[in-house]
Amino acid sequence: MLAQRTSLLKFSGTAAAKMAANAAASNGNEIIDLTAGEIWSDLASSVRDGAIAAINRNLNRYTDTIGLIELRRALACKIAAETAQPWTADEIAVTHGAKQALFNAAMVLLDPGDEVLIPTPHWTTFPAQILVAGGTPVFVDTRHSNFVPRVTDLVAALTSKTKAIVVNTPNNPTGTIYDRDTLASIAQLAIDQDLWIIFDECYGTFAHAPHSHHPMVSVAPDARDRTLTVNSFSKSLAVTGWRIGYLAGPKTVITAVRALQSHTTSNPNVIAQHGLLNYLERRDPVFELNLGRQVANARALGLQILSELRSVPQPSAQGGFYFYLDLGELQRRAKADGRKLDADDVANKLLAKAGVATVSGTAFGDPAGLRLSYGIDLELLNKGLRRLTATLNGCS
Template identity: 45%
Template sequence: MNNSKTSAIRLSLSHRALNLSAPGTSSMRSKANALKEKGIKVINFAAGELSFDACQEMKAGAIQAIEGARNRYTPPIGLPQLREKLAQQVSQRCGVSYAADEVAVTAGAKQALYNAAMVLLNPGDEVIVATPYWETFPTQILLAGGIPVLVDTRADDYRLTCKAVERALTPRTKMIVINTPNNPTGTVYQREQLLGIAQLAFDHQLWVVFDECYRKLVREPHEHHNIVSLFPALKQQTILVDSFSKSQAVTGWRIGYACAPAHVIAAMHNLQGHTTSNPSSLSQYAALNTLTADSPDFARKVNTFLDQQLVAACTCLGYVDGITCAPPEGAFYLFVDVSRHLGRYYLGTKIRDVDHLADLLLTEAHIAVVPGSGCGDPNSIRISYAVERAELIEGLTRFGQFMSEVVAD
């Protein structure tokens, strides 16, 4: 038998893998980078990150960890002292007591969300998710065998309402996902809305995944509310998910955490021990140093910058006809409805859909945006205004020029 020839057989992937696609943000980033390598100046509005360098406390903590040879494994769900510090700060912030065994440190908030889906959902369980959504939410639910139940929020200022949740409930409903401040829309949930949903979840004994990764990034005069702080009895049904990535400008360091009942955290420990094990030890020590310093200076500086950026962005977009935006109250996104331009023509080319529009904006105007199709909204695009000021103005000027050349036929 001759085994020297290369086999032409292509063995199949799992059904799970075949149903997965790359996130729209990473796909657009790859396309933008390919143009940049050709020497083309691309304005990247697709990245979900601040243009700032990491905060000084994070950097100092990482440097100290390197110099202290903090290179070894930690417990799978984080350093005990970091979990204790997080528990203290979350308790103080929420006015509800959390212990260290109710905290898991993860490789970014994305892992905390994945852990929650994997340890709480059984095949066929339904999970209520607001549309537009961060595209990872429904994907992770599907990976866990759950069924995303998508609730369109556009008629309600892009927020879940108690009535909308109630209409979506079935005997198979197991969980509700709430993301505030929201990605991709930038909306912030109001106190009364959260109280209504909390009461509904409590009455129906539903899990609530409360993703507040952008909680420190809120535009004045709006205010972030934590659902457990508003409704303490919901603590035993809630998984709080947070991250250092956005607020401390360390998206690449992969450090987040979940707060949940101790038995849920114990299950996450077991799962994480068999997947990634611990998050980066250096990132954990950096986070611990940041929590210990507890300085508001970086967040204050970032929000001042973002407030000014939003004013500039809205001024630029005010000159563009035929578009509207979701309420930009938090995070650093503008979710722009471009439905009036779809099906029209740009220099003789018919714009087939929002994905085609995003590709044209990249190839013709050299700006990268996230098409809303990946977020469950085929009529919108997401634009980040967390870029440098000069790039913001130049990019939105290009956007306005492009859209002015879109005609009916």
């Protein structure tokens, strides 16, 4: 007999899409995989050198539960530079990627029945972790407002049980970047209603001109004592497999996170910590420049190809490395012809007919969306998007 909480969990929609792609490829089909939330890149030399040096020094023992003090100090300097405010090591916990940072936040903030506002479309893990913590996710639709939450809609969703708001910018899956005014308005709402802000900025490195990413704490310093910032190096350094991230917030929260993490995972991988510490101390401008160019070139190529779509608007792709397609017009045309067409149908057709794996918007609470990653090899991206465009144009 399984615990009741297991009934609250469904397998991650993005992971399921990846598995479907792998299954199709294992049958001998040529599959171009646009599902993964990662960038195909070599390792930054500073990260590699730091990790190898740690191995050569036989660093194989526990560190502090929430990370090396030297690493947390270096992260404090990084965050201080980004927010123009002083930070200390006591306000930072190093975690096994952003997922653990988010899980820690949910577990130390939420009591059973507490509600958390989540703008939709949303990353699949947000509501799952809130449910595990005993909370209730409350979804706020942003599809009618260019994927940016309107404060009036957030206010309408408030109840006496509302405890927190999730703010994810640049957004996964939509790629939307929230402007300063939106962030300031959300922060003021949180102050007025005594709410926590869970601020996920994992894609903040990739903001595409003319758009800019703004840390919540830099926009609204008055909300710092109620803001938990979640970040990782999975995207910015292309080290998804290393599982290294952090949570920054008030000391009282970090103290609670230390206790929680001591009973769950203990410290993050010591070799990964030293690799990241070496990067933060040395920086790696050549790697950063090359990775930025790689993402920018992929985005430009993708937008050019997707501009040929006839019944699907070109995505804005303001930040991150996803194209998010609005299938609404395709669905309206299908309905007029007496056919039902949701995002799952489109994703399945693309996989079967075009050999292109995508993530259906249903994974993100949106039956009219489709997420495409452009973090893959440029030649494969070119091939995959041309196949996808031809197939979708055939549906219109």
